[in-house]
Amino acid sequence: xxxxxxxxxxxxxxxxxxxxxxxxxxxxxxxxxxxxxxxxxxxxxxxxxxxxxxxxxxxxxxxxxxxxxxxxxxxxxxxxxxxxxxxxxxxxxxxxxxxxxxxxxxxxxxxxxxxxxxxxxxxxxxxxxxxxxxxxxxxxxxxxxxxxxxxxxxxxxxxxxxxxxxxxxxxxxxxxxxxxxxxxxxxxxxxxxxxxxxxxxxxxxxxxxxxxxxxxxxxxxxxxxxxxxxxxxxxxxxxxxxxxxxxxxxxxxxxxxxxxxxxxxxxxxxxxxxxxxxxxxxxxxxxxxxxxxxxxxxxxxxxxxxxxxxxx
Numbered sequence: 001x002x003x004x005x006x007x008x009x010x011x012x013x014x015x016x017x018x019x020x021x022x023x024x025x026x027x028x029x030x031x032x033x034x035x036x037x038x039x040x041x042x043x044x045x046x047x048x049x050x051x052x053x054x055x056x057x058x059x060x061x062x063x064x065x066x067x068x069x070x071x072x073x074x075x076x077x078x079x080x081x082x083x084x085x086x087x088x089x090x091x092x093x094x095x096x097x098x099x100x101x102x103x104x105x106x107x108x109x110x111x112x113x114x115x116x117x118x119x120x121x122x123x124x125x126x127x128x129x130x131x132x133x134x135x136x137x138x139x140x141x142x143x144x145x146x147x148x149x150x151x152x153x154x155x156x157x158x159x160x161x162x163x164x165x166x167x168x169x170x171x172x173x174x175x176x177x178x179x180x181x182x183x184x185x186x187x188x189x190x191x192x193x194x195x196x197x198x199x200x201x202x203x204x205x206x207x208x209x210x211x212x213x214x215x216x217x218x219x220x221x222x223x224x225x226x227x228x229x230x231x232x233x234x235x236x237x238x239x240x241x242x243x244x245x246x247x248x249x250x251x252x253x254x255x256x257x258x259x260x261x262x263x264x265x266x267x268x269x270x271x272x273x274x275x276x277x278x279x280x281x282x283x284x285x286x287x288x289x290x291x292x293x294x295x296x297x298x299x300x301x302x303x304x305x306x307x308x309x310x311x312x
């Protein structure tokens with residue numbers, strides 16, 4: 001069947017694709033430009049039933065999908081105007097961490113926010129959801145947001161540019177401890193918080209609660225949440241996985257979480273200077289309740305963040 005496009009400016013319909021023809025990149029760009037101006041794709045109504053049968057979808061699903069895509073295109077266009085060229089491409093995580101004497105992470109938060117706002121929304125609902133969360137949350141300095149930003153920048157330093165992977169890193173960083181936050185702290189009054197069996201199960205509880213939200217999180221996001229306390233030696237939890245069994249991207253969320261919690265005194269009870277914390281991870285020192293077992297590439301990235309003075 002033929003595919004038409006309604007040109008809203010000319011108030012007329014033209015053939016966008018003849019039956020059996022190949023979709024070319026140039027043709028797609030033309031469609032997008034017309035859609036940005038309020039146009040939309042059409043097929044002859046009498047052929048709708050045949051189209052849905054061949055595509056194995058319902059008519060209502062077609063209408064919903066089209067409405068979603070047009071809405072995303074509009075939002076993308078607005079964000080492009082607002083944020084294009086705004087984020088600082090020269091921003092260096094190493095410089096920021098070593099010169100951040102006041103402990104203000106807002107420059108880092110803004111750097112990540114401005115880049116994420118340019119993610120193409122039509123890739124997936126999860127990417128769209130992530131950008132919406134970032135637009136609302138990444139306007140303040142909070143520990144989960146710090147973790148998400150550190151994990152994001154470590155991934156970018158290692159050439160990860162896929163918006164879906166980067167969105168999973170951000171989402172997992174923000175929601176990984178849903179399960180832990182549901183545990184009654186009174187249970188730990190006479191126990192070692194970090195070694196209690198209930199605490200070790202909180203990643204699985206987080207996955208359970210994610211399923212109750214009604215949102216379909218990607219497999220990668222679920223895996224990052226589940227594995228954010230695993231380590232390369234198989235001594236992590238909840239499933240004691242070893243390095244070759246762990247999704248590599250999980251290590252960015254894992255080490256960002258451990259680094260921020262360590263610096264803020266939530267591991268040993270005492271705050272630690274960022275550079276000293278980085279050095280401990282770099283040489284993989286043993287610190288009680290702190291995971292320093294990571295793949296060599298991750299450790300090398302951490303080493304690259306240490307100031308010359310601290311390296312000497």
